Amino acid sequence: MPLLRSNTADKFIVDRRKPHRNSDVARAVRRTRDRLSQQAGNLDFDRELLKLHARSMMGGVIAIPLLVLAIAAAGLLAGMDKQIAVWALFMLICYTVVSFMARRVERTEASELDPSRTQRDFLIGHSLCGLGWAWFAWLGCATCQIDQFQIVKAMVLLVAMAATSVMASSLSGALLATFAVPVAVYAYAGARFWMPIEMIMAALLVAALPFFIYVARNLNRSSLMLLSFRSEKDALIAEVETAKSMSDEARRRAEDANLAKSRFLASMSHELRTPLNAILGFSEVMANEVLGPMSNPTYRDYAHDVHESGQHLLDLINEILDLSRIEAGRYQISEEPVMLPNVVEDCCHMMELKARNKDIRVVQDFETTLPRLFADERAVRQITLNLLSNAIKFTASGGEVRVRVGWTAGGGQYISVKDNGPGIPEEEIPVVLSAFGQGSIAIKSAEQGTGLGLPIVQGLLAMHGGEFELHSKLREGTEAIAIFPLSRVMEELPALPTKAVAARRR
Template structure:
């Protein structure tokens, strides 16, 4: 038989069709889901890539101008004058314009980016910066002291292509637009050279351009994957945010519903108890014929039925109030030293008459000399009575109820009530442990009940820090065990010797 436990669940239902209070969260979730639904090549990803390219260009705005400055200083040292200075100013101006466009794009709202227009502006800026490198590819140096100046130009162009491939990888075609013309002009400028190495450098540049374009495309693919991962991360964060928002709203509504329920029960308890007291009192007077005999026996039976029904309704109200206080955490324990054995014996004695009327036998198996528990006597008594009442209701005539009280393996104390009734199907045990829950067999064969006994026992045991166990096997019976933890068991104080007690008394008298 498996051990099954059920926590008292909140029965408040949250209406998710209502608008959430946090509209910013709702808008963020919608935007993120739209972005997550996009794929590479769609509008959202194009905007993200353009934003990444703009950040890369602004972040490396000083890299290319610094390279231009180094080349210019080296050219001046080598003997170049006017052409190198013109190239430096032209190239720096073009890159400054490209950095300005990138700065403007990085400051724009992502949703307002015109992808086609901005991409066109970026490509135009890269083409203009390529004009500077084209001018550099066509520069000659007859007066400088460098014998292999075409090779130096080729190396510088290779460095510039590599740097541009890394910086502008987020924008497809930027590398080709920038360096296609410089490579062609370099090839034209060295085409009449008799040196084979110049032709070799031309071929190297021509092959390096598609190679660096391939590297840039791989980097572009990595950027797209980065955006995809970031979108998924944003989606998860947004889902967590909306779940938190819905949870907060559900908790708020649950607290409001619980408060309304508590107020309703408090009000209805007073309103119902007042007429019930009158009904119970007058029906008891009539059924007992206190004011004189009733001539009609049927009326006397009706009065007893009215009294029994009123008593059942009063018990139901009391149980609902107890369960509501337990669920709301407002059930106050009046803790004091109690004897679990004595309480179990008294409860068995109270149920003897009812068990006898149903031809049932209550068997007691109590371990002797159990120490006291630090617990609420009323709650412990209610636990025992509820378990015994269930056993009496569900045990068929001629059956037996076994009540045991003793030690647990962990040093605590327990009270167990076992019957040989019809049992509970395993799938219905969570039902009987919930408020107002009753199993199918119990509904067919047992007396009328409220379905609150076991939830109340479970709540009271939990308030004592204990554990409630329910073992059941179909057509064999059910055993309910209420366990009080070791921390509730009070230590037994050793008895003082008689001489020591007498000596202490004489000391107090002399003092």
């Protein structure tokens, strides 16, 4: 029979079947970095410039045709013949062709453009428009009522050159292809009449053409810089996406590893408890001599040691199971009305023998009028016992542990366990609060623990919507505070000022 492979990742730290997103983002980074390093003459860079030129022509598609229509209307009103209307129609056709070319380029993907062919087509279109302007420069007006008609034509050509230098700056050579012939025709016409004013305007146009070419070249450099900045922005965005993708991947791997760890600990702890119960049972029978007296007292002492070691191991396994269930979200709390002072008092009685053996005095300071708390009594007992166990463990002989139960400034309830032990260095508090974390004092102590008590306390309080605070000063002592929120209090009490609550804690 064929083996069925489970879809879960119980036995794998990382599920390799999940798709990785880093490859796509890495390719995007390489593309943007290549684009950032491009210069004019590179195919991809030229494609971007052509796209930019197409957008510019589409943005100014109305400006020059409106100028042409205005010139035609003014010419007809001034008494020119129908030749001006034919010229206007030709110009509109030329600029319509250029606008259609720009629209086609704008809708085409940059990777599908042929830069040399597209640039050639654009230059041909601008050259056709230049022929139209050359026609305009050659037009005469013997019957019109416009004085200095040649000056008017020169001003119109200057306006058209200025507009084209701005609109077509992204395409090198567009201005020259459009107005080289018109300027030459105007200069030839002015030289033919040999009028001083026409010669001056012709010289002005000849001088204006390289000037506007210079302006267009500077605008072209600005376009190149714009593309470079845009490429840099794309590169930065791609790097951010890469970092985010790597962070998500690392988080996913960490979650998978944490889940695998929790399941491994839960599985191993369960497997260990089965033989451990037999060890505890038989060692207790031997230590208590249930089946008869043992002739050698050393064997009886060994049986006591085996039982105590097994009990310690069982407590450790139970802590690991509790922490694993909390991290896996499988810990179920059974909520019921709980009198917090009564539960804490019972826990103090349970720890009294251990405290008496170390000559430690446990002082109880409970608020007697506290209302009932809606919580899991077993979890509350575990929180209290863990805090008391830590306090007694690290308090020297002859010391004191003060246990307080009261309400917070916000109307909730708290359990405070304060000792006068060696304290915890401030930089070690995050280590102590982490799973399996132990401070330097705990490591040096003869009573070493597993470092699971405080993480279990934090997890149980978080399941109740509460908070945990740990305040400690070196060589002065430590105070651990378990806070239950107002929503857990069954009969609400008025909130007290913070100063009043602090005064009660002193």
